[in-house]
Amino acid sequence: MKLWFFLLGTAMVLGAPARAAGDAESSLREGLSEILAVTEGAKGGRPMADRLQPILEKRICFESMTRRAVGPGWRQFTTAQQEEATKLFTKLIIRSYSSKFTPGQRPEVNYLKGTSPAPGKIEIPITILYKGSRYSIVYRMENRGRWLVTDILAEGVSLVANYRAQFDGLYKKGGATAVLDSLRQSVART
């Protein structure tokens, strides 16, 4: 009997990473499917960003993404500044992500095998064929009760690293105020 429990326990432990990869991929497939359904059916009416916002907020951990994008300066932000930065960065990412889609066009998505660099974290690469060009995207996901996207790499370039390089420079020059001003301007432009 003990042997059965041992074998069952070992099988569960060994099977955990594969299950995690499956769960994360299902979550990603579900999210992308929802997004593509919206973009394909969107013709006129509400702006694309408004339509995609609820789906993206459900699938992306914007709080963690903002904190990591701001970098070391984040610890010096007040709670109010952190909340405002998260709100603005969320808006900026949703608007720039939404602007990439043309209503009525559906990209071809291929899912590749995901890898788990650490427990509770997974990277799922996909290739997208859209308007005749092929793009390689990697979704970095973390298990925070459910699988959420925490970073996106497009052609090897990380979204978080790209913004961190910019925000860190701004923070060193003008502190949290400079970062927030820049975010407000970027949101106003998009």
Place this chain on the structure above:
Amino acid sequence: MRDQKLELGVGAFMLLGLAALVYLTLKLGAGEFVGGDTYRVEARFANTGGLSQGATVMLAGVIVGRVEGMRLDEADYSAIVDLRIRSEVRLPSDTMASIKTSGLIGDKYIALAPGAEEEFLEPSARIIMTESAVELESLISKMAFGSVNEAEAGSPEESAATPDPAP
């Protein structure tokens, strides 16, 4: 007699030079030229793009470590790079490690960008957030040759009609 002394002097000088060379090689290989105590962390990259052992690790443009070694993770064919970092440099757990090139055709190095987490990487820990080397050649070829299917690019109707492998 005078010639013998000269030869002895040249020989001693050569030996000294060789000893210095061996010393430098050993120290550089161990990453000790980074200065004082160090600790090791590793970073996983999809592609190191020609990064070499002994390459510099920089943070804010300051050299804080060296690449100690590289190996292949046979499970997923990714590259695991061992970094030797100066012990006084504490790195938050969400530090980003990116492989960069100095100049257009210069040497590869690793740039570290610390994150906002309050936990720090322990010795032998792994940097999870990495950016592999961006291959300029492939980006240029994509820009130059861009479209993989010109027919689809110009025709939304055809594109919408094609079967969709996505869920």
